[in-house]
Amino acid sequence: MKSIIFRFTAPYLSVLMLVFSVFVLLRGHNEPGGGFIGGLIAASAFAIYGIAAGVASVRRALTFHPMAIAASGLVLAVLSGVLSLPLGDRFLTAQWAFPKIFGEELALSTPLFFDIGVYLVVTGAITSIALALEERDHD
Amino acid sequence: MTATDTGPLFLVLLFPLLAAALAPLLTSALGHRAAWPLALAPAAAFAIVAANGGGVSAGQPLLFGFDWIPSLGIRFSFRLDGLSFAFALLVTGIGAAVVLYAGGYLKGHPGQGRFFSFILMFMAAMVGLVLADDLMTLLVYWELTSITSFLLIGFDHERERARRGAIQALVITGGGGLALMAGLILIRWATGLSSMSEILGSGEALRQSAYYVPVLALILVAAFTKSAQVPFHVWLPNAMEAPTPVSAYLHSATMVKAGVYLLMRLNPALGDTAAWETILPLFGGATLITGALLALAQTDMKLILAYTTVASLGLMIMLIGAGSETAVEGAVLYLLAHALFKGGLFMVAGSVDHGAGTRDLTALGGLRRAMPITFAAALLGALSMGGLPPFFGFLAKEETYSGLAGLDTRALILTGVAVAGNALMFSAAFLVALKPFLGKQPETIHHPHEGPVLLWIGPMTLGLVGLVAALGASFTHHVVSSPMASAVMGEAVDIHAVIAFHWGVPLMLSLLTVGLGIALYLAAGPVRAVLQKAVTGVGWGPDRGFDQAMGGLVRLAFSVTRWLQSGRLDFYMTTVFVIVAAALLLPMIAFGGLPTVPGVPALEFYEWTVLFMAAAGVILVLITRNRLTAIVSLGVQGFGVALLFMFMGAPDLSFTQFMVETLSVVILALVMTRLRVAVDDHRPWIQVVPDATIAVAAGAGFGLLLLAVTQMPFNAALSDFFIRHSYAIAHGHNIVNVIIVDFRGIDTMGEIGVVMVTGLAILALIRIRVGRRAPAMPDPTETTP
Structure with missing residues (x-):
């Protein structure tokens, strides 16, 4: 990418988008948002970073192969469903806990982890497609 | 039928299986001497069967088993009477002799443990076959003997002839297995009889049945293929590619007699008719x-x-x-x-x-x-x-x-x-x-x-x-x-x-x-010369016929595949969209489901603006020749729709639509650069017109369907349920998200699975480089001698 402005701003933009994607993911249960849309935002962030700085640096920054990230998301989603089995409920029955941390009530639930799994699958799958398309002559 | 004697007779079925599991370990520890302890399993089974001989010779069949699939009335049940007693003695007794023999015959062979395992597995299947009472139990064991026989014939799998013999035996006896399945199901369907004991006690039920002839035909095909009757006999000589213990055991003493067993077993119920006494x-x-x-x-x-x-x-x-x-x-x-x-x-x-x-x-x-x-x-x-x-x-x-x-x-x-x-x-x-x-x-x-x-x-x-x-x-x-x-x-x-x-x-x-x-x-020498001359004189036999049939099957598969999988993207796209258009439009036209044309809705000024923007995007896609412009224009149309969603009070949907459109434009642009197609679209009219027709038909189909759906009376039961319970039991205010991750979580799980698999498939497609293809698959018709 030749545009210097784009190359300069893309990393900041990507970071902002990633932070925003997590924000969207976490607020999803009560406000517009959720794992799917969050994942799409994160994937766009990686795609933009890839266009600006090259695929190799994205892969280096990610450490894991995007497909491995997607697979771990699928595993996380399944595990969050399995958790209800030993508790005597059927597969994927939501489990909730409201522990108090520093006086704040924190809403932890299996649907939250399920949604994080969705987020990871969407991020990983779309990013791996986008990156594979971006790197052209060398891989 | 509930009288179950789960005593030692079950061990007859289990001992060979246990020995099969232990065989590789024992063989790696003891070498060929493992034959001695392994032969104990069939010997013990033989002893257990023999110990029940008193009741059998008194004419008292022993029934044992348990319910397997109660909802379908299928049991895992067995019957020890005079016939199964004799067969079980042969299978276990000769089995013990063969295991010992295999110990000497394959001494030092690196695959001896595997061989012991296979042959003991076969033994378990054969014992089950001759003892089975329930028809489905019989079928399962019948098929198991075919499969283990396949493994044993192809034991020396590096030889072409052994592989061919194994496949031929599997195809012929497996085909017979299908006939048996059809026959047994037909028996159950026509008469309601579900086990050999019931069939034997049913008197004239089968002979009087209107389905006697098809039942007989199917059973005979099963028996004749398994027991190598002309013209299905070809697999048996070719099965001699197996090591000799297999020939001695499966292909003379036991498995090939399964067909004879079946006919003997059904003789009281199917026999004594003109057809039976002519065909057999x-x-x-x-x-x-x-x-x-x-x-x-x-x-x-x-x-x-x-x-x-x-x-x-x-x-x-x-x-x-x-x-x-x-x-x-x-x-x-x-x-x-x-x-x-x-x-x-x-x-x-x-x-x-x-x-x-x-x-x-x-x-x-x-x-x-x-x-x-x-x-x-x-x-x-x-x-x-x-x-x-x-x-x-x-x-x-x-x-x-x-x-x-x-x-x-x-x-x-x-x-x-x-x-x-x-x-x-x-x-x-x-x-x-x-x-x-x-x-x-x-x-x-x-x-x-x-x-x-x-x-x-x-x-x-x-x-x-x-x-x-x-x-x-x-x-x-x-x-x-x-x-x-x-x-x-x-x-x-x-x-x-x-x-x-x-x-x-x-x-x-x-x-x-x-x-x-x-x-x-x-006169053996001259007789042989005359017979060999006759065989070569005839030339064609069922063996060559088998090759021709298999070759024809492979060629058919090739041509069907070549026709369906042309490898041309435009062909695939055309097929998909023609079918989509047909599936949407034809039922609506045929069953009168077309929507009534609605009047012009009263929209706000900004809504008209956005609508106009979306329409402009579509029109630009149609008239522009530049592909990149077309992609971006499509994105404009998508953004317009996303804005409309927003106005209509669907922020989640709108949000997602924005992201999807953005990513679509990026990915489509990347694909374009990668495909190295011309910047401009130079399709001649002869292509544009059919493509446009299909596109319009598919689009009209979707539009009309959506119109028809919105004109249906709205059933609020589900909406009410979600609104009432979303926060009450799922602790979430965003109903859409609660539906996705909680109420319909298993749907989402399927969807992310699809996303994952699609991603992998796309990744694999992108990695394919022209000129770096996998070596072409050899034509299987050429490799058979």
Whole structure:
């Protein structure tokens, strides 16, 4: 990418988008948002970073192969469903806990982890497609 | 039917399986000596079966089992009566001998543990098959014998011929298995009978059924394929590619008799009709003569024995269908005799191969000094096979002749066929048992030697059992033969045949058989030359037919695949969109589901603006020639729709739509650069018009469907449920998200699975580079000889 402005701003933009994607993911249960849309935002962030700085640096920054990230998301989603089995409920029955941390009530639930799994699958799958398309002559 | 004796009889089914699991470990620890402990499993099973002989010979069948799929009325149940008792004894008894023999025969072979495992698995399947009572249990075990037989024939899987033999056996017996499944289901459907016990107790139900003919046809196809009747016999000689213990066990003593077993089992329910008494003798007789003639055309000892096995199976089928009680008794006695002598003779052939290095009769001779024990075992087998006194084969032949002989045309033909077949088999028996051992030893054989004890204990035991069983004939009949014949006839039968001189028609026929047999033996060379000339003269046979059928199947598959999978993206897209358009439009037009045309809605000014923006995007896509402009214009249209969603109060949907549109534009642009297509779209009108027609049709289909859906009366039950329960039980205010991750979580799980798999598929597609393709698959039709 030749545009210097784009190359300069893309990393900041990507970071902002990633932070925003997590924000969207976490607020999803009560406000517009959720794992799917969050994942799409994160994937766009990686795609933009890839266009600006090259695929190799994205892969280096990610450490894991995007497909491995997607697979771990699928595993996380399944595990969050399995958790209800030993508790005597059927597969994927939501489990909730409201522990108090520093006086704040924190809403932890299996649907939250399920949604994080969705987020990871969407991020990983779309990013791996986008990156594979971006790197052209060398891989 | 609920009386379940879960006692030691279940162990008969379990012991071989346990031994199969242990076999690889034991073999790696003990080498070929693992045969001794492994043979304990069938021996113990034999003992358990034998211990139940008292009740069986009293005519009291033992039922045991448990419910398997209660909702379908399928049980995992077994029946020990005279027939299954005799078969179970053969399978476990000969099984023990074969395991020992395999220990000697495959000594030092790197795959010996695997071999033990396979053959014990087969044993478990075969025991289950002969004991099965419930029809589905029977079917499962029937198929298991086909599969284990496939594994055993293809044991030496690096040889082309072994693989071909294995596939051929699997295709033919597996096809028969399908026929059996259809037949058994038809029996259940037409009569409601679900087990052998019920069928045997049903009297005329099956014969009177309107579906008697199709049931009979299907059962016969199953039995004839498994028991190698003409024209399905080809797989049996080709199965001789298996190691000799397999030939001795599966392809003479046990598995090939499964078809005979099935017909014997169903004789009380299906037999005694004109069709039964015509088809069985016809096919059986043809198989007897074909098999016996082809046997004499061979020089390989194993092939001679294989073809005589085909002939023997034909004889048994013929006897079952002959229609007289004595003939059935003959079939029963012949089956017992055959299992003993043929199993032993196969092992002898393997021992000769082992000791002298060849099985070719023309290259063998004079081994009597070097291999005396094998010679003795061969003689024991051949004397019984030739039907000479005082061996069990003699009893079988006498009973056969007294069951067939008569003065009407049918009896004369059947008797003639039996005498001819037996005479041919007589000469084949002594060709195998005398030719390698008598005469002068050819110089091509170096250091012939007797095998170790593991190699001769099996054939020796089987030969001696054939002798002892005949000498103590009244005991044998009381314990095994009579209960077996009773089960086949469906009424109490007593067999009286003993080794004693009694003048009569059977004895004269026996003398005729022996005389003819000796003549054929002496003229073996010329007879073989004539037969081989005839075989090559005919040229085409079912074996070549099998290759042609398989080749045709592969070619058909190739052409269908080539037609469906052209590899052209535009062809795929056209197919998909034509079908989408048809699926959307045709039902609406055919069933009058077209929506009424709505009036112009009252929209706000900004809503009109956005609508106009979306429409402008679409129009730009249509008129522009530049592909990149088209992609971006499509994105404009998408953003317009996303804005509309926002106005209509669907922020989640709108949000997602924005992201999807953004990513679509990016990815489409990347794909464009990667495909290296021209910047502009230069399709001629001849292509544009059909493409546009399909696009308009698909778009109109979607539009009309959506209009029709919104014109349906709205059922708020689900919406109300989600609104009421979203926060109350799922702690979430965003109903859309709660539905996705909680209420319909399993749908989402499926969807992310699809996303994952699609991603992998796209990744694999992108990685394909032109010129770096995988090597083309070899055409399987070319590799078969």
